[in-house]
Amino acid sequence: MTEGVQHRRAETAERYEVFHTDCLARDVVDHVTSRWGIWVLISLRSNSLRFYELRESIQGISEKMLAQTLRALVQDGLIWREVEPTTPPQVTYGLTEFGRDVGEPLKELFDRITRRLPPRDAE
Structure with a gap:
């Protein structure tokens, strides 16, 4: 089962007012940049x-914070969540098309930063 909300496309005539505190786009940006x-x-x-696997890949994150972050990103439609009906349930997460689109500049930023840092052995 895949969960998430639908988002208004940028091509629509009416744009989000991102500087208003009740703007959905502002909430998504807050969740992405948390x-x-x-x-x-x-x-x-x-x-x-x-x-x-996510918990192991992100050192320093608690289970509680990972669960909260995943819940917000699923609700925003950036990631999907699939539950396999096993005991205990196995839950898998992945990027939606929207998540891949939003994540691409983040990957680019991450890659630029790591390329510009001095080599680890030069520290």
């Missing part, structure tokens, strides 16, 4: 991962 949101999107850029 302390952990950006790392979840970067972690999922290559392939889908289960909850525990």
Whole structure:
């Protein structure tokens, strides 16, 4: 099962008012740029991962914060969530088309930063 909300396309005549506090687009930007949101999107850029795999790939994140971040990103339509009816349930997450589109500049930013940093052994 895939969950998420639909979003108004940028091509529509009426744009979001991102400087208003009740703007949906502002909430999505807050979730993407949150302390952990950006790392979840970067972690999922290559392939889908289960909850525990995401937790292992993002060092320093607690289970509670990962669950909250995933819930927000699923609600925003950036990632999908699939539950396999096993005992215990196996939950897998991946990027939606919207998530890949939003995540691409983040990947680019991440790659630019890591290219510009001095080599690890030069520290």
